[in-house]
Amino acid sequence: MGKYLIRRLVNYVVLVFIATSMAYLLAATSLNPRSHFLGRNPPVPISTQDDILDRYNLNDKTPVLERYGTWLDNVVHGNLGRDYDGGSVGANLSRRMWVSGQLLLIGTILGGLLGVAAGAIAAVRHKRASDIALTQGAFFVLSCPVFVIAILLQVGATRLNNAVGHRLISFSGQFDPAKPGGFFSHIGDRLDHLILPTITLMLAGASYLMLYQRAAMLDVLGSDYVRTARAKGLRRRTALIKHALRTALIPSMTLFTYSFALIFVGATFTETIFGWHGMGEWFVQTIQGSDTNAVAAITAVVGVLILLASFLQDVVVALLDPRVRV
Amino acid sequence: MTVPSQELIGTVTAESGIQGQAPLDETAVPSRGRIIVRRFLAQKSALFGLVLLLILILMAYVGPHVAKWGYEQPDYESFLVTPNSSHWFGTDGTGTDLFAATMRGAQKSILIGLLVAILATSMAAVVGATAGYFGKWIDGVLMWIVNLLLVIPSFLIIAILSPRFHNNLTLFVVLLGMFIWQITARIVRGQTLSLREREYVLAAKYMGVSGTRIIFRHILPNLASLLIIDATVNVSTAVLTETGLSFFGFGVQPPDVSLGTLIEAAQTSATTQPWLFLFPAGFLVLLLLAVNLIGQGLRDAFDPSTGVAV
Numbered sequence: 001m002g003k004y005l006i007r008r009l010v011n012y013v014v015l016v017f018i019a020t021s022m023a024y025l026l027a028a029t030s031l032n033p034r035s036h037f038l039g040r041n042p043p044v045p046i047s048t049q050d051d052i053l054d055r056y057n058l059n060d061k062t063p064v065l066e067r068y069g070t071w072l073d074n075v076v077h078g079n080l081g082r083d084y085d086g087g088s089v090g091a092n093l094s095r096r097m098w099v100s101g102q103l104l105l106i107g108t109i110l111g112g113l114l115g116v117a118a119g120a121i122a123a124v125r126h127k128r129a130s131d132i133a134l135t136q137g138a139f140f141v142l143s144c145p146v147f148v149i150a151i152l153l154q155v156g157a158t159r160l161n162n163a164v165g166h167r168l169i170s171f172s173g174q175f176d177p178a179k180p181g182g183f184f185s186h187i188g189d190r191l192d193h194l195i196l197p198t199i200t201l202m203l204a205g206a207s208y209l210m211l212y213q214r215a216a217m218l219d220v221l222g223s224d225y226v227r228t229a230r231a232k233g234l235r236r237r238t239a240l241i242k243h244a245l246r247t248a249l250i251p252s253m254t255l256f257t258y259s260f261a262l263i264f265v266g267a268t269f270t271e272t273i274f275g276w277h278g279m280g281e282w283f284v285q286t287i288q289g290s291d292t293n294a295v296a297a298i299t300a301v302v303g304v305l306i307l308l309a310s311f312l313q314d315v316v317v318a319l320l321d322p323r324v325r326v
Numbered sequence: 327m328t329v330p331s332q333e334l335i336g337t338v339t340a341e342s343g344i345q346g347q348a349p350l351d352e353t354a355v356p357s358r359g360r361i362i363v364r365r366f367l368a369q370k371s372a373l374f375g376l377v378l379l380l381i382l383i384l385m386a387y388v389g390p391h392v393a394k395w396g397y398e399q400p401d402y403e404s405f406l407v408t409p410n411s412s413h414w415f416g417t418d419g420t421g422t423d424l425f426a427a428t429m430r431g432a433q434k435s436i437l438i439g440l441l442v443a444i445l446a447t448s449m450a451a452v453v454g455a456t457a458g459y460f461g462k463w464i465d466g467v468l469m470w471i472v473n474l475l476l477v478i479p480s481f482l483i484i485a486i487l488s489p490r491f492h493n494n495l496t497l498f499v500v501l502l503g504m505f506i507w508q509i510t511a512r513i514v515r516g517q518t519l520s521l522r523e524r525e526y527v528l529a530a531k532y533m534g535v536s537g538t539r540i541i542f543r544h545i546l547p548n549l550a551s552l553l554i555i556d557a558t559v560n561v562s563t564a565v566l567t568e569t570g571l572s573f574f575g576f577g578v579q580p581p582d583v584s585l586g587t588l589i590e591a592a593q594t595s596a597t598t599q600p601w602l603f604l605f606p607a608g609f610l611v612l613l614l615l616a617v618n619l620i621g622q623g624l625r626d627a628f629d630p631s632t633g634v635a636v
Contacts, residue, residue, distance in 0.1 A: 019477040030486045143615035148607045151596050158597045287485045303477050
């Protein structure tokens with residue numbers, strides 16, 4: 001078992017390494033950091049441009065493999081390099097991961113709870129009005145791209161704010177730096193800014209999980225052990241929750257664990273639309289801004305997080321499903 | 327090998343009927359395909375999805391020929407007008423007719439969705455079945471590639487490469503297709519591992535049928551239901567990815583439009599000029615809804631016992 005795990009780990013590390021190297025080489029050959037000097041007035045002399053780009057290991061006049069070698073050497077020594085204006089990629093990375101985590105933590109948990117609850121209720125009330133309403137609702141939400149949901153929510157909030165006459169819901173950024181008041185008003189302000197992005201994330205996550213949970217629950221409800229539980233005199237509620245739901249939770253819990261472990265990866269659309277400066281937004285910005293070192297760093301971090309997520313997933317399955325334990 | 331029905335003494339076949347009378351049509355068993363079609367059409371939601379999809383496709387491809395304004399002829403006398411009899415979906419800030427623009431984006435999304443789905447599902451089928459059937463080092467190499475492609479952030483690769491496409495649709499389709507087949511390939515591989523031990527596959531093998539032929543004649547047809555459902559899912563994945571990439575400016579580049587670029591452009595004015603947002607977004611949501619309903623209907627038609635009946 002230990003040998004198998006180590007082999008799997010080594011294989012995965014190799015995969016992440018190759019993926020990151022490919023991302024670096026692709027970004028280094030395709031992106032053009034020199035474009036930042038374009039249209040500057042007065043124009044930046046070429047020698048100065050080279051100087052600056054050389055300092056950050058971004059100069060397209062240096063052969064790609066040489067740049068890759070320098071980058072790799074830095075990474076091995078724990079230095080993820082600099083972005084085009086000299087900022088430390090590592091520092092940006094940790095700051096943005098934290099922002100993404102803050103944003104996604106509540107949304108992911110609420111989405112998970114809502115999805116599991118709605119799925120279980122729909123399955124228990126199979127083919128009745130509430131089941132049909134829930135399932136079709138989930139289907140509709142699933143057909144709405146995240147960016148459509150997010151913009152619709154913004155429109156709704158603007159209407160609401162106009163109707164009330166003052167800003168009830170804020171949806172731009174993480175907090176309002178100009179807002180006066182002490183600690184508690186700051187916390188309230190932050191929560192206010194969290195409302196819309198959290199609803200967006202929650203809806204998207206819950207609709208997916210709900211259909212999953214409903215299918216799993218339907219499979220379990222027809223099984224013998226649930227009938228036995230009822231036959232030996234358990235109340236319907238107890239039988240459903242202790243015997244049916246526990247088993248039906250396994251597939252959705254694996255899904256949920258996976259998405260939970262990826263909260264630091266961020267949410268590209270939600271962050272960009274609501275102005276949260278997290279990983280998802282950075283990801284888009286680095287490509288638009290030709291930030292080779294940052295692109296490679298994001299690839300590596302996402303790869304490692306996916307690795308952790310799948311390990312965590314295995315652990316959770318083992319905890320929930322006694323059959324898997326060896 | 328077929329046995330002539332006369333030689334089967336005492337057997338009542340559809341041809342001979344009872345006591346050699348006229349053939350009894352009632353005893354004819356409908357083929358599996360027909361049962362599935364019948365089950366599919368019996369579901370209201372699936373039928374609704376199918377009709378909706380047909381209407382949307384008709385709108386996207388016939389609409390521009392009926393409408394008064396083309397995509398490349400802005401109306402310089404009406405900027406930002408609300409929907410009316412001349413501009414069905416209104417116009418944007420440059421006088422471009424929004425109906426023409428939306429249909430142009432819709433055509434692209436529909437085409438990309440279908441092509442990517444076919445490409446991705448075929449790749450998944452061939453790679454998964456090959457890895458599963460041949461096993462050994464072929465399996466090892468193919469699955470290693472699958473795992474590698476799963477780790478590489480596909481969004482990133484397409485985003486970096488897209489400015490180089492210059493709206494080359496074929497390249498875009500190939501790139502999108504490259505990144506959405508891996509999980510299905512794994513499932514197909516798993517199914518193949520069990521199918522290759524079945525009697526009819528072993529029989530074919532010992533009769534000297536080549537591995538490639540077994541895969542295409544015996545294994546893949548048995549996975550048809552899985553593959554058809556997967557293709558439907560891939561249509562919506564492809565449409566979502568294309569519009570999402572275009573939303574960030576990484577997919578379809580100006581001057582061309584996509585539903586994604588239209589929605590992105592309407593983002594800031596969604597409150598003041600709602601039609602700019604509602605029409606492209608509405609079309610996109612209806613398209614995805616139609617495809618999802620069809621996929622769900624197919625799932626239930628193939629396997630009525632486990633589906634999530636809507």
